Amino acid sequence: FAMRSSKLKFDILGRKVKGDKGNVLKAREAGYIKRKDTLLKEHQASGKSNAFVDRRFGEDDASMTPEERAIGRLARTRLRQIKRGSGFNLNDDDDDGQGYDDEEPITLTHGGKPIDEREEERRSAHAIARGRRGMRDDDSDDDMAMDAATTGALHFGGGEDDDGFEPTLKRGDHDTPEENGDPNRRKTKKEVMDELIDKSKYHKAERARQRERDEDLLDKLDDEFKEISGAGLFRAALSKGVGHLKPDGWERDDYDKLARELALESRGQATDRIRTQEEVDAAEAATLETAERARLKRMNASDEDDDDDEEDEDEEEDADDDEEDNDDEEAKEAEEAGEEKEELDFSGDKSDSDLWSDSEEQYEEGEPKPAKAKDPKAKAPVPELPFTFPMPETPHDLEKIVGHLSVEDTTVALERIRKCHAPTLKEDNRKKMQSFLGLLLQRFEMLSGQSPLPVDYLDVLAVNIAAVANIVPFFAVTSARARLEKMAARLRQRLRDGETGWPPARTILLISLFADIFPTTDKQHPVSTPAALYLGNVLAHCAVRSTREAVTAVVVAGLAARYSAPAGRIFPEAITLL
Template identity: 30%
Template sequence: MVSNKPKTNSGGSALKRLKKSLQSAGVVGQQAKASRSKKDRKKGRPTEKVDLDKKLSHIRGEFNPFETKVQRTKFEILGRKMKGTQGKPTLSKQVGEENRKKTLLLEMKNKHRRGGIIDKRFGESNPHLTPEEKMLERFTREKQKSSRGSMFNLDDDDEDLSLTHYGQSLATMDDFDDAGLALSDEDEGKQMDKNIVSKLHFGGFEENEPEEERHKSKHEIMKEIIAKSKMHKAERQAAKAEDEELRENLDDELNDIRDLLETKPVRKPLPSQTALFRKTESENVQSNDLEDYSEYDSALMELASDRRAMATDRTKTEEEIALEEKEKLEKAERARKRRMEGLDSEDEDEDDHKKGRKKRKNAPQADDLDDDYLEELEDEVNNLGKGLTLEDIQNGASEEEEEEDDEEEEEDEEDEEEEETDNEDIEGSDDEVPEFGADDEDDMNEFGTTGMIKKIKKSSTKTTTEKKREIPYTFECPTSHDEFLTILDGLEIEDVIVVTQRIRVLYHVKLNPENKGKLSTFLGVLVDHVAYIASTVSPMPIDVLEKLSAHIFDISQQVPEASAEVFTDKLRKMQVEMGKKMKFNTGSSWPDVEDLMILRNIGQVFSTSDLNHPVGTPAMLFICHALSQCRIQTEVDMGRGLFLTQILYEYQKVSKRFIPESLNFLYKNLVILAPQETFKGNIPGYFPLDKPLYMSVADMEGKDLQTISPVRLEELSTEMENDDNRLSLVQGTLRQLEKYLQLYASTPALKEIFESLLEIIEQLTLLNWHQDIKASRLERQIKFCIEKRTKTPLRMQQHRPVPIAQHLPKFEKAYSVDRHYDPDHERSQLHKLESQVKKERKGALRELRKDNQFMAREKAKERKEKDEEYNKMVKGVMHLLEGEQSEMKQLEREKAKK
């Protein structure tokens, strides 16, 4: 049996359910109308439409549950509201698609457009408005805009828009007023005025008729103003000319008046005036007691009597100074050549044309040639050499002419001082050498003399036929060492300083851009010449080498890149040569004297304290290689090694880096020079030692020597097997060890470094050495430094350990999983910003992907439309061609039948 009851679960058809939902929401039916009063229904609410849209959207979502996506949670938590549990992907996708069609699609279509005018006039984009309505609406908006601007204007004028002429409204003007034809409100019998008759009927024909006043035009007014201004200007110039003429007349008469005042005798005061003057003087004295201005008056007189300072020239630039020095040298060279040819100097020719100048001393003639003629001519005529002294100034002042004025004398003296001081700068700059330390010279005398040299001693006496060649003032910049030796041919060894200085002045970097390349080449020549002097000249000219080293330093500052290339090339050649000698065992492999001088110049020119230097680091590595790999075969090798240790000491004087090769070499020297029975086969310390080679000192006490002389260049040769030289080597080794001990005094590893040396020194002090060898002093210094740098062993901390702080746990009453409880507010804000940035970034990327997909769909759609259009066109053409072809074939068949 079937029951007639309706099913409770079925809600009827979709239409019935929709009507029921609309009625329950109050959208349709009597319930919606009854809920409002007549007044409200008639007036309407402002939010009525919005509320209706919300209700309809809600009903639409409930009516189609497939459009709503629900994300169910695993557990339900009371009081917790989660966002994003429900969503409508279809609706959001549709809204995004529509927005992209409004914005992105329009941009795609207008992408390749150029130019265009955007019409922003009101109503232009509204197709429902007629042209009359558009004009009316535009006029209304314009009036509203003008009235809005004059809302707070106090001048209540009815006429907002009116035409003007010269600032006056045309509405208030009448064209008939000028002619006297103005209309009047009252007609007085309609009679003509007297003015009308006189002007229009019978007037205007007389020549002498007086002109009536009329308004002038703007052009006439401006002409009148210009004429008046010119008239006033001419009057002022005339008055100024009169005043100037009067002033000149008064100036002409002033001298006569002054002469009269000066020659007028002083009249004695009358007796009555004398008493009056005394009275006033006594009053002045009383007033001066109150206020004493004597100091002020004296200071005022001093200021008035002081001479005004003379204006000085501006400070010259380096380029100007170099150019002046070059010009002076060229002028001196021309004067030297003229003297050589027997002609007058250029200075004398120029001085003949100058007036009011001091007379110069005449140059000696042929009969006045003395022994010192060359020196006088070089110092006095060319003003080069000694400079201006106090005696020269006094003698020069006494030889001036009496007819000259004081101002001319002062100018002459100043000019002479400038010439003398400038020339003094040229010649005297040779002595201005940067000091590389007083110890350098002693070290060079002591250790720099270790090597084989050619004995070329300078002859102290010269024959009468040999004459010293005069030094020219200009030279060609030498490009090789042979050319430089050609320039120095016939000159003394000390003259190389003057020649070098003049070459530097002539080819200064600031004078010509090409001089930089010339000085770069000349730098290599100077380095070769320093090595040449050190290896060929005996005794070694220390002063000359120091000054040449100073010139090398100055040129290196001007061309640093070229200097680095020169010295690195020298180091490369030295390394190759030393490697060949060590490989084939051809004699001594130690660097010779030339190489030692180059290594010493590197330490003077470049900064060797840098951790990495393009020149200093390779030089230091080369020295360490030589000290560790080269074998000591003779006393000469030991002397060269001592010089290398001195160079390393100069390199590391600032940075104080530990270099074990130098100390190992010094320890090895002490072992080799000590007698064989000193260590009895048990050599203390840990340092490399070659095959047993002993150069023992037989006479350690040196009974025949009062003092031990340091090792010098001229004392070293291939045969040095004597006790005197060996004692010098022992003394030099001990001195080097003292220097390194002071250098490494602050090193934490001092005890480990010098502990082995202390054992060696203790064995050597047991022997009877010469009194100059102070091994005991070195032993005391080592012991003192080791005791001072004694290390304390590591221990555990003495204080009680600090317990870990214990804190009670912090509980939150209203704890939430979604909330961060960070005590640092700034950090929490930072995390919050980071999460927001991350969220926005993900959203932006998602939108960009959707935009790309939309653009791809639109491009595909556009491409599809184009392809369809193209295919349609091709099909039409093919259809036409096929029809024509069929017709042609049909005609052919008909012709064939006939």
């Protein structure tokens, strides 16, 4: 139970964690010893100003009596004196036979006086001291030792023993200079610290009193200011424009205008995050599918829907009977009543899906309406354009989808095909888009050979070809290079056969399409570079033999300028030909 361990979350081989195991009893014992050595000694020494260690002989031994301490101290003193003076005792008998008995003895001096005389003076001083203390001559040598007062007077006082001599006063731990009668006495550390603490407390209290006085003065000033402002004295000064209180109209107007703008400024509203391309394509495809299902439902209505439509038709017939003479008033009344229904447009100007409604289908299948005046030039409505299309796999499939459509409908149909079959929706849609790009290029070449040129349809195809090329760029480059290689092969073959070799209209339009799709400013491009080389060969090797060929040469030279001008290049062949 004395051992304590901490469980680790992970065990790692070879790792030593400090403190994972410990002995409670040993830790408690170590803490007790540490507090005893530190806190206990600090507690014992608290409140004391100074301390000294008494190293005198016998003071640390409580078993010795005062007489034994005195005898031991005397013996140690004599021994110390013998050790110190033996090295300078020159008058002792020599055992080694080096003494000089015939000569006068050598006398040691100090300060011009023999050592013996100084010894006599010392003894006389001891006698004086004994006389003052009332000691007898037969006292022991230990009693001949000078006390602290005599030692201070003779040794440190210059050796003079005046009658006016006053020894240094002894003071206790808590004595003050006034109590000891000496105001010039050096203060102890405790006294200095006590005085410093008292001064600090005094200054702190003085600052607190000053702060209270300042607060009282501020409160008084606030009360007086309230009285003055309540009387309206400042308002009168501002209205008269006295001194620096004169208002600045321009600054006030600017500030008011800015404050009003900040107050009335509309706050920004949080918006949804920007959707990725995959999410955008999925949302567009879902929208088109939903619209297509709704269109098919309106076109192929069930019997239940027909019953509901018959009820709506009866209501419509009643309204027509009431307003039979004026169709415009009928439309106005229907709008005011909030009826949501649509009428068939016989003019044929609109072909949108909104022209087809359930009531019109019921009119074709159910009972006829009352006879009305009809436009003799009315024609059958144009079929509604589907919202979703299958991906065409052959040129015939593409012809079935867009062959009978107008330019606007062709644009919408091709755009819906791209959205319904975006590569981000399914993995195999990328291959379908590659096949779709090939079909668009074939249709572009086919329409380019017609006369007159369907320029509007070619523009629609060019826009969609560029959009699909951005989706499948690698396949677009491959298809363009294959067509350029065929063009170069046909040019070489015609030149061998002795023909002029000028390209037909479809070739020129296709190269112009490549200039719109691919960059022409690159130093080297897999499509733009072969196309520029083909144009240079045409301008350099094809001969002009007729007016038509001259016009073709000018057109090709202009096409060469489209490839060279953006990059800052020139065609020497075009300059030579022109």
